[in-house]
Amino acid sequence: xxxxxxxxxxxxxxxxxxxxxxGVGYKVFVTRELLLxxxxxxxxxVWTHLAVRESILDLYGFSSEEELRLFELLLTVxxxxxxxxxxxxDIASVETLRSAVSTGNASYLTKVSGIGKKTAEKIVLELRDxxxxxxxxxxxxxxxxxxxxxxxxxLGYSQGEARDALRKVPQExxxxxxxxxxxxxxLGSNKK
Numbered sequence: 001x002x003x004x005x006x007x008x009x010x011x012x013x014x015x016x017x018x019x020x021x022x023g024v025g026y027k028v029f030v031t032r033e034l035l036l037x038x039x040x041x042x043x044x045x046v047w048t049h050l051a052v053r054e055s056i057l058d059l060y061g062f063s064s065e066e067e068l069r070l071f072e073l074l075l076t077v078x079x080x081x082x083x084x085x086x087x088x089x090d091i092a093s094v095e096t097l098r099s100a101v102s103t104g105n106a107s108y109l110t111k112v113s114g115i116g117k118k119t120a121e122k123i124v125l126e127l128r129d130x131x132x133x134x135x136x137x138x139x140x141x142x143x144x145x146x147x148x149x150x151x152x153x154x155l156g157y158s159q160g161e162a163r164d165a166l167r168k169v170p171q172e173x174x175x176x177x178x179x180x181x182x183x184x185x186x187l188g189s190n191k192k
Contacts, residue, residue: 001050002026002059009038019044019061028061029082031090033167037063049075051082058082062089070094070131077126079119088115088123091163092145095171098131099142100124108146147176148183161187 005028007021017038018025028046030038038044046061047068060082062068067089074085088097088109100108101124109120145166152162165183173179 001052002048004045005048005059005061006045007043009040009042009044012038012040017044017061019046026059028059029086030061031063031067031086032164033090034061034063049082051075060086064094066094070097073127073130074123076130077119077123079122084115092167093171096142096145101127101131103142104128105142108142144174144176144179148180151176151180152183155184157187165190 005019005021005026007019007026009017010020010025011018012035015035016027016029017035019028020026028048030046034046046063047065048062049060049068049071051058051060060071062071071082071085071089074080074088075082080088091097092100092108097109099105104124106117106120106124109115109123110117115123148166149159149162152165153159157165162183165186166179168186169179169182173182
């Protein structure tokens with residue numbers, strides 16, 4: 001169907017953007033991270049997945065083909081729909097999520113709203129062999145994120161604020177205290 005879309009951003013709304021291509025405005029649901037990069041009247045290019053249900057055609061857009069592939073893998077798990085898969089992609093980078101699944105860390109996935117312990121365990125069980133092995137260091141990053149997230153919550157930041165900041169921390173920074181320091185720096189610079 002529609003695998004890739006290149007056009008002009010006509011509008012940016014909560015959870016989606018309207019991308020005009022060939023005289024047609026496509027409503028594309030995207031992750032929060034991608035949504036922040038989209039600006040009205042700017043050109044954009046997104047990898048897409050068309051979700052077909054009874055009377056609805058929804059288009060989901062991603063910044064990379066790797067993100068699209070993980071989204072499509074998540075859809076193969078029973079009980080995971082497009083909205084849930086998109087919210088899972090919102091919690092961390094593709095590599096961190098791949099690491100959580102490949103190492104069997106279901107508790108990391110339960111931090112997603114609407115994803116309970118059983119569903120997270122089902123995701124790990126069904127996708128563990130499909131996501132491949134993670135690159136070196138991503139397990140350390142995953143552990144660092146968990147510890148930094150707990151510390152940021154203790155400091156009074158919401159889970160959403162903490163996740164967004166940790167997502168912006170470079171993967172090369174692995175230790176939890178360094179990830180925490182960088183995330184707090186990012187949060188501090190956003191408030192100025």
